[in-house]
Amino acid sequence: MKIFERMEVKDYENVIFCHDKASGLKAIIVIHDTTLGPALGGTRMWMYNTEEEALEDALRLARGMTYKNAAAGLNYGGGKAVIIGDPRKDKSEALFRSFGRYIEALKGRFITGEDVGITVQDVEYMRYETKHVVGLAETSGDPSPVTAYGVYRGMQAAAEEVFGTSDLKGKKVAIQGVGKVGYTLAKYLNEAGAKIIVTDIFEDNVKRVVEDFGAEYVKPEEIYGVDCDIFAPCALGGVINDETIPQLKCKIIAGSANNQLKEERHGDILQEKGILYVPDYIINAGGVINVADELEPSGYNRERALRKASMIYDTIKSVIKKSKEENIPTYKAADRVAEDRIKAIAAIKTNYILK
Numbered sequence: 001m002k003i004f005e006r007m008e009v010k011d012y013e014n015v016i017f018c019h020d021k022a023s024g025l026k027a028i029i030v031i032h033d034t035t036l037g038p039a040l041g042g043t044r045m046w047m048y049n050t051e052e053e054a055l056e057d058a059l060r061l062a063r064g065m066t067y068k069n070a071a072a073g074l075n076y077g078g079g080k081a082v083i084i085g086d087p088r089k090d091k092s093e094a095l096f097r098s099f100g101r102y103i104e105a106l107k108g109r110f111i112t113g114e115d116v117g118i119t120v121q122d123v124e125y126m127r128y129e130t131k132h133v134v135g136l137a138e139t140s141g142d143p144s145p146v147t148a149y150g151v152y153r154g155m156q157a158a159a160e161e162v163f164g165t166s167d168l169k170g171k172k173v174a175i176q177g178v179g180k181v182g183y184t185l186a187k188y189l190n191e192a193g194a195k196i197i198v199t200d201i202f203e204d205n206v207k208r209v210v211e212d213f214g215a216e217y218v219k220p221e222e223i224y225g226v227d228c229d230i231f232a233p234c235a236l237g238g239v240i241n242d243e244t245i246p247q248l249k250c251k252i253i254a255g256s257a258n259n260q261l262k263e264e265r266h267g268d269i270l271q272e273k274g275i276l277y278v279p280d281y282i283i284n285a286g287g288v289i290n291v292a293d294e295l296e297p298s299g300y301n302r303e304r305a306l307r308k309a310s311m312i313y314d315t316i317k318s319v320i321k322k323s324k325e326e327n328i329p330t331y332k333a334a335d336r337v338a339e340d341r342i343k344a345i346a347a348i349k350t351n352y353i354l355k
Contacts, residue, residue, distance in 0.1 A: 003015060003055075006059065007059075010032070010059075010063050011032075011033070012030060012031070012032050012033075012059065012062070012063070013031045013032065013033065013034060014029070014030065014031040014109075015028065015029075015030050015055075015058075015059075016028070016029040016030075016031075016102065016106075018098075018099060018102040020095075020098040022094065022098075023092060023094035023095040023097075023098045024085070024090065024092075024095060025083070025095050025098045025099055026051075026083070026084040026085070027043075027081060027082065027083045027084070027099055027102070028054055028055055028058045028081065028082050028084075029058075029079065029080075029081040029102065029103075029106070029110060030058040030059055030061070030062035030079060030080055030081070031062065031077070031078075031079040031106075031109060031110055032059075032062040032063045032065065032066045032077065032078040032079060032080075033063075033066040033077045033078050033342070034077035034109065035077060035342050035345060035346045035349070036069065036070060036074070036075050036076055036077050036341075036342060036345055037074075037075045037076045037077055038076060038077060038108055038109055038110065038111055039062070039065070039066075039076065039077040039078055039079025039109060039110045039111070040065065040069060040074070040076035040077070040078070040079065040110075040111045040112075040134075040288060040291075040292060041061065041062060041065035041078060041079045041080040041081070041110075041111075041112060041115075041288070042080065042081075042112060042113050042114055042115030042118065042135075042143075042287070042288075043080075043081040043082070043083060043099070043112045043113070043114070043115055043118050044057070044061070044080070044081070044082045044083070044115040044116045044117055044118065045082070045083040045084075045085055045087040045090075045091070045116070045117030045118055045122075046082065046083075046084070046085075046087070046116060046117055046236075047084075047085070047086050048082070048084050051084070054082050054084050057082055057237070058080055058081065058082045060237065060258075060259045061080035061082070061237075061258055061259065062078055062079050062080040063078060064078070064080075064258050064259055064280070064281045065077075065078030065079060065080055065281075065288070066078025066338070066342075067281050067334070067335060067338040067339075068281035068282070068284070068285050068288060068338075069285075069288060069292075070338040070339075070341045070342050071281065071282055071285070071315060071334060071337050071338040071341070072282075072285040072288065072289055072308075072312075072315070073341075074288065074289070074292050076111070076288075076292060079109075079110045079111075079112075080115075081099075081103075081110075081112055083095075083099065083117075087116075087117030087118070091122065093125050096122050096123075096125035096126050097125050097126070097128050097129050098129075099126060100125065100126035100127065100128060100129030100130045100133070101129045101130070103126060103129070103130045103132050103133065104129055104130035104131075104132065106132070108132055110132065111132045111133065111134060111295070112126070112132070112133055112134070113133055113134040113135035113143065113291050114135045114142065114143060114144075114287075116179070116236070119142075120135060120136070120137050120141055120142055123135050123136060124136065124137065134291035134292070134294045134295065135291050135294075136294070139294045139299075139300045140290050140291055140293060140294050140300050140302070140305065142180065143286070143287035143288070143290045143291050144179075144180035144181045144184060144287065145184050146286040146287055146289065146290035146305060146306065146309050147181045147184075147256055147284055147286040147287035147290075148181045148182075148183075148184035148185040148187075148188060148256065148286070149184075149188065149286055149306065149309050149310070150283060150284065150285055150286025150287075150289070150309040150310075150312040151181070151185050151232070151234075151254065151255065151256045151283050151284060151286070152185060152188040152189070152192075153309070153310055153312050153313040154254050154278050154282070154283035154312050154313065154316050155168060155173075155189075155230060155232070155252070155254045155278075155283075156168065156313060157278075157312075157313045157314075157316040157317050157320075158230070158252045158254050158276055158278050158316065158320075159171065159229075159230070159252065160317075161276060161317075161320050162251050162252055162276055163229075163251075167192075168189060168192040168193070168194045169192060169193035169194065170193060170194070170195065171194045171195070171229040171230060172194070172195045172197065172226075172227070172228040172229050172230070173189050173194050173195070173196055173197070173228060173229065173230045173231075173232055174197040174198075174199075174218075174223055174226040174228040174230070174231050174232065174250070175189075175196060175197070175198045175199075175215075175232045175234055175255070176198075176199055176200075176220075176223045176231070176232065176233045176234060176235050176239065176255070176257075177199075177200055177205075177233070177234040177235030177236075177257065178198050178199075178200045178205045178206065178208070178209045178215075178234070179200070179202075179205055179234070179235075181234050181256045181284075181287075182198070182200070182205075182209075182232075182234035182235075182256070183205070183208065183209055185232065185234060185256065186198065186209050186212075186213050186215060187212075187213065189213075190212075190213040190214075190215075195216075196209075196213055196214075196215040196216070197215065197216045197217075197218060197223075197226050197228060198210070198215045198216070198217055198218075199217065199218050199219065199220045199222070199223040200220070200235070201220055201235075224239075224244045224247040224248060225247040225248075225249060226249065226250075227249045228249065228250050229250060229251055229252065230250055230251070230252045230253075230254055231248060231250040231252070231253050231254075231255070232253075232254055232255035232256070233253070233255035233256075233257040233260050233280075234255045234256045234257055235257055236257060237257055237258050237259030237260055237262075237280075238259060238260070238261075238262040239257065239260055239262075240253065240260050240261050240262060240266050240267075240270070240277075241261075241262035241263070241266060242262070242266075245266060245269055245270070245273070248273075248275065250275060251274075251275060251276065252275070252276045252278065253270065253275060253276070253277045253278065254278040254283055255280070255283070255284075256280075256283070256284040257280060257284070258280055258281070258284065259280065260277075260280045261277075261280075261331060264331065267329045267330070267331035267332070268329050270329070271329040271330070276320075276330070277329070277330050277331060278316055278330065279319060279330055279331050279333075279334035281334070281338075282312065282315055282316055282319060282334050283312060283316060285309075285312060285315075286309035286312060289305060289308045289309050290305045290309065293305040293308070315337075318337065319333045319334045319337060320333075322336065322337065
């Protein structure tokens with residue numbers, strides 16, 4: 001991969017490689033855009049097959065955060081970090097403190113917190129070395145419950161569009177990935193009376209949701225072909241692709257995973273097939289809305305964060321409306337909503353303010 005050429009195509013600001021031999025840290029921090037403010041985005045820990053795969057994930061995720069934060073009305077830019085390693089085996093206090101020092105060296109240009117594979121305790125270790133972290137136990141804590149709530153509200157908006165009602169009772173929902181977000185989403189859906197089908201690469205995750213909510217289990221490779229109303233990707237990205245699209249039997253795709261479309265053209269294919277795709281960075285914004293509330297001058301307020309996350313319903317309705325009016329796929333409509341806000345704020349920032 002020619003890194004500078006890759007950065008130029010989508011106009012990235014920074015790519016930082018972080019290494020510490022003593023702790024085993026291998027991490028990549030990507031800052032995409034800081035027009036709206038300092039970059040805000042989580043840190044992910046995953047067993048990437050190659051360093052190139054890790055870099056590609058960081059690049060895609062960072063840009064997604066720019067659009068997510070803009071569309072959610074937050075005054076933050078987009079960034080993301082990935083740590084290469086097994087989150088179940090390779091963690092240590094030293095590793096996260098070493099990573100925290102790299103965050104501190106950026107002097108507030110990047111604010112981070114939890115993502116896949118990262119816990120509140122991991123963030124607490126980072127905090128020993130930097131103040132530029134969110135999702136702490138004494139403030140907002142784990143953001144995944146609010147992410148799940150936002151996804152649930154997004155599903156309701158999509159259901160109203162497709163089925164004429166936001167009531168999910170009796171609707172069949174297939175959830176791919178039932179970790180922290182997927183589990184809580186299943187809880188909301190169970191309470192709403194939906195029928196739940198799940199899969200996950202981790203057996204203990206599956207066992208928990210099957211026992212707690214009476215969900216049906218299918219093997220990971222079978223989830224795409226499940227006959228359902230809503231398919232909810234809640235694991236990793238790129239799952240909507242040339243191989244999986246022909247298998248889909250759903251009417252709506254609405255899940256928490258980032259970068260669900262392998263390529264943009266897959267969003268075009270979904271529209272042609274009559275499947276409503278709810279753009280991932282719109283529907284999964286609850287988590288960043290929640291942690292961003294920590295940065296408010298008045299401090300974190302749970303009710304305010306949930307109220308903002310609930311408005312994801314209205315944002316999705318606006319995206320669907322724009323998609324219809326301009327006859328464009330929903331992923332393009334979402335991009336335009338985010339880009340319009342970034343351009344508007346960039347224009348007023350040309351005015352000099354004495355500080």
